[in-house]
Amino acid sequence: MKILSFMNIERASALVTWLFVSSSALYYAFSQYGVSSHRPWLIVAAAVGLALCFSVVTRRDTSLPSWRIPLLIVMYLLAVGSLLLLPYSYLAIYLVVWSALLPYYLGWRKCLAVSVLAALPLGVIHTFYWQDPYAWLTAALFWTFNLFAMMMSNVAIKEKSAREKSEALNRQLTSAQQLIHQAGRQDERLRIARNIHDVLGHHLTALTIHLQVASHKAKGAGEDEVKTHVDQCHSLAKLLLSDVREAVSDIRENAPLDWQQAVRALFKDLPRPSLQLSIADNVSIEDVTTADILLRCVQESLTNTIKHTQSAQLQVTLDKSEKGYSLTLQDEQVPTAKTIQLGNGLTGMSERIEEAGGSVKFSFNKHGFFTHVLLPEPV
Template sequence: MVNTATKERQAKERANQLNRELLATQKLLSQASKQAERVRIARNIHDLLGHHLTALIINLQVASRITQGETKEKIETCHGLAKLLLSDVREAVSEIRDKSDVELKDALMTLFDKLPRLKVQLHFDDNLNIHEVNTADTIIKCVQESVTNTLKHSTADVMILNVNKDKQGISVNISDNGKLIKHFDMGNGLRGMVERLSLIGGHVNFTHDNKGFRTSIAIPQETL
């Protein structure tokens, strides 16, 4: 009877874990779709409107050279306005692209919803911007694996997650306050983290003592 109850509890926890991971992944996929659409619009504006404005500027330059008097002044005024408009278009395109960052923080918060016994403290660098959905997904998967390991193999009730950005890239540091239930071993989950991170040029270190388990992840700037 006890064994059955334990299995039911474990199955429920596993189902909840999968649901949290699914919701986080759905958030990333939704953002990826919006990101791709913004980039497509920006590219079209740049290619079409930018091309026509450039052609107009060139033609106005030619017209200015072969005219005189008041007509020349009006053409030069139009030429100046066209150049300003082209500059505005380029700024607008850059702004559209810049706003295509992935909202990693929201996806991470989804992972921590209704966790059994474990309270997660998230410290997220507000200056952190990620353009690549694959990089964000890798971070999500690594954090989820850390949460799962803490719940399965540790007595911890608090986890601290720090996500920061510097000149080198992103650092993700995860620590808990629990003791390991059994001897530390690099299982499939941790090896999977190493493999995932290596695909984007990142690396991870694991350390543990009587104060808890720590995971330190580094992801280079060029993969953001």
């Protein structure tokens, strides 16, 4: 089932339509049939029922998922019932609003078939019950309205899906660029370290050997003063060689990737959820593949949080132990489901982690959906 994501203005426009249709119908119903008649009061009940069903069916969160399809059916029955209670053909506008909801729950081909069924009650009821000679023409006109409403909803769904995919890809590209840039800097540091070690280290080693030879020759020639200066140069050369080796080791060992920066790039300009990031002091990621796997886990969790919940924040915690890197992901949506169904995203996450020799666990807790990733350090 596709999850509705109505903007407030769209829901408001539908409720304004409901208000005008319902208020005008009630005005004419009470004027025509009087307060003592049951018809106006049944219309009141139908109008209120339609509003309540609409408010639940179009909720932006994932609450009451099992109620939405039954309530959508109830909306249809109430709309058809209103056509039986009053002879006003414009009450079919209820069915137009109902038709606009169908693409969020049915495929487009099914919507086309249902659109015909949605228009039939108006023609049948007004022809045989209200004796309207133009009922089928009116029904055909309202069918075009239903079809137009479905098409506009379908276009809105596709545009929203395309926009979300584009934004997700842009965030993924931005975070990947962060890692690539840092990996490039890391490679440059290693290249410089190798050059220092291979070139400068080689020359200093040769200089040390030549100074040692010069010291021996000066000693054999009885040049004590020269030997003293040569020994001093020899000591300085050995000290400089030691410093160079220490600097090279420092460059090699202290080139971690800024994983935090890449994670924050995923959440940039998102209205929700906000990022609650906690990285232990002992965490240092130097392997690009490891950083990318952990980053993709955060990305998939973020995508699921946006798509399936209304959570205001996502907690990301990264720690390190003897077993490797421990990544936990926690949203704040109180779970309504009891079982976990692994979609393509979570399945891909599991496969990626298992290929790297790690493990992942998905579960629901009292706060929401919880993911724990354990990834060993690369050998």
